[in-house]
Amino acid sequence: xxxxxxxxxxxxxxxxxxxxxxxxxxxxxxxxxxxxxxxxxxxxxxxxxxxxxxxxxxxxxxxxxxxxxxxxxxxxxxxxxxxxxxxxxxxxxxxxxxxxxxxxxxxxxxxxxxxxxxxxxxxxxxxxxxxxxxxxxxxxxx
Amino acid sequence: xxxxxxxxxxxxxxxxxxxxxxxxxxxxxxxxxxxxxxxxxxxxxxxxxxxxxxxxxxxxxxxxxxxxxxxxxxxxxxxxxxxxxxxxxxxxxxxxxxxxxxxxxxxxxxxxxxxxxxxxxxxxxxxxxxxxxxxxxxxxxx
Numbered sequence: 001x002x003x004x005x006x007x008x009x010x011x012x013x014x015x016x017x018x019x020x021x022x023x024x025x026x027x028x029x030x031x032x033x034x035x036x037x038x039x040x041x042x043x044x045x046x047x048x049x050x051x052x053x054x055x056x057x058x059x060x061x062x063x064x065x066x067x068x069x070x071x072x073x074x075x076x077x078x079x080x081x082x083x084x085x086x087x088x089x090x091x092x093x094x095x096x097x098x099x100x101x102x103x104x105x106x107x108x109x110x111x112x113x114x115x116x117x118x119x120x121x122x123x124x125x126x127x128x129x130x131x132x133x134x135x136x137x138x139x140x141x142x
Numbered sequence: 143x144x145x146x147x148x149x150x151x152x153x154x155x156x157x158x159x160x161x162x163x164x165x166x167x168x169x170x171x172x173x174x175x176x177x178x179x180x181x182x183x184x185x186x187x188x189x190x191x192x193x194x195x196x197x198x199x200x201x202x203x204x205x206x207x208x209x210x211x212x213x214x215x216x217x218x219x220x221x222x223x224x225x226x227x228x229x230x231x232x233x234x235x236x237x238x239x240x241x242x243x244x245x246x247x248x249x250x251x252x253x254x255x256x257x258x259x260x261x262x263x264x265x266x267x268x269x270x271x272x273x274x275x276x277x278x279x280x281x282x283x284x
Contacts (some may be wrong), residue, residue, distance in 0.1 A: 001281055128284060139143055142266060 005049070007125035008074050015071040017114060022065060023070060025047070025109045026060025027052075032105040040098055049136035070133050076118060081136050089140035106130060143271055143277070150216045152267035156252065157213040159259055167251045169202030174247040182240055201248055209248070212275050220278045231282035240284070241276035249273065 003011070018025060033040050034049055047055045066084055073080035088094055107126060111118040145153070145260050175182050175195055176198075187235035190196045196206060230236060249268060253260045260268070 001284075045221075098238065135143075142270060 001128060001135075003019060003074065003125070003128055003132065006121075007128055008121045010125035011035060011071055011074060011129045012109065014114065014117060014126065015068065017117065018064075019068060019114065022064035023057060024062045025106070025113065026062070026064035028055045028060070028109045029102065029105040030056055030063070033102050036105070037098075037101045040101060043092070043094055043098075062104075063092050067133065070129075070136075074129070077132055078136050078139070082131065085137050085140050088137045093141070096138045097136070101138060103127070103130035103134060108141075143218065143270060143274060145274060147265075149267040149270050150231060152264045153213055153216060153271040156236045156259060156268055157210055159254075159256060160252065161197040163255065164206040165199075167202075167248070167255065168191045168204070168206030168209075169199045170206075170251045171244065172198050172202045172205065174250060177242055178247065179240075179243045183262055185198060185234070185240075194242035205244075207273065209272075212278075213271070215224055216271070220281065223275065223278050227279050228281050232271070235283070238276070238280045240281065243275060245269065 031051060034044075044059075047053070047059070049056060066081065069080050070077045080083075099134060107123065107130070110126065111123070157164070175191065176186075183191060186201075189195065189201070191198060206256070208223065211222050212219045220227070249260070249272070251267065253265075
């Protein structure tokens with residue numbers, strides 16, 4: 001799927017607002033993921049998943065930073081996330097269905113913090129963008 | 143997702159072996175789809191879906207022809223199926239999840255009729271091919 005110019009613009013605009021709070025949003029998204037979809041905890045047996053845990057915050061940061069990279073390189077997400085794509089394919093092997101769940105949680109966190117900016121068009125643009133990111137991260141699985 | 147050279151070879155050889163039976167496999171695939179996943183009948187309120195129905199046979203032919211077309215143009219499936227992609231996006235709007243189900247049924251039909259053909263590697267290649275076709279057909283949805 002390809003993002004239109006308008007969609008890329010919407011993603012970039014919202015990201016400018018999200019970026020300063022990226023760490024908090026990342027941690028919150030993961031928290032939402034683990035609460036709403038407890039089966040996702042299976043990938044983190046080595047983590048302290050309690051609210052506010054340092055590991056959660058650290059990992060949330062990593063996730064949102066990767067998304068930030070994808071935003072910065074929105075015309076070549078595949079190139080920007082090539083290493084992460086290999087990591088997920090050869091080592092992490094997170095079941096593809098979980099990317100949808102995490103994307104959903106990220107959308108919820110962003111929407112909760114920026115309600116008036118999260119118009120239907122912006123929502124659609126972000127959903128497409130996160131779908132693209134998910135596709136890239138699962139591309140090398142087989 | 144990207145089809146490797148091996149994937150393409152495997153897919154082409156499957157379709158070469160299936161060759162003349164493609165149409166009847168198309169019909170059988172649809173019949174299995176409607177039986178195993180009755181919710182898919184929702185897209186065919188105007189069809190007689192009984193066993194042996196002429197409409198299902200005709201539609202199975204169409205579906206099979208499209209798959210053969212894709213296999214014959216495996217290096218550029220999006221161009222080969224561009225019109226079908228438009229049709230699905232603008233008119234049919236089949237929920238993307240159903241493409242997986244149809245692909246599944248097609249694999250089962252091939253397995254039944256050509257058990258020795260579907261080695262694990264060929265199975266994986268064919269499944270990837272069917273996913274690639276599904277991606278093309280849903281690419282223009284939004």
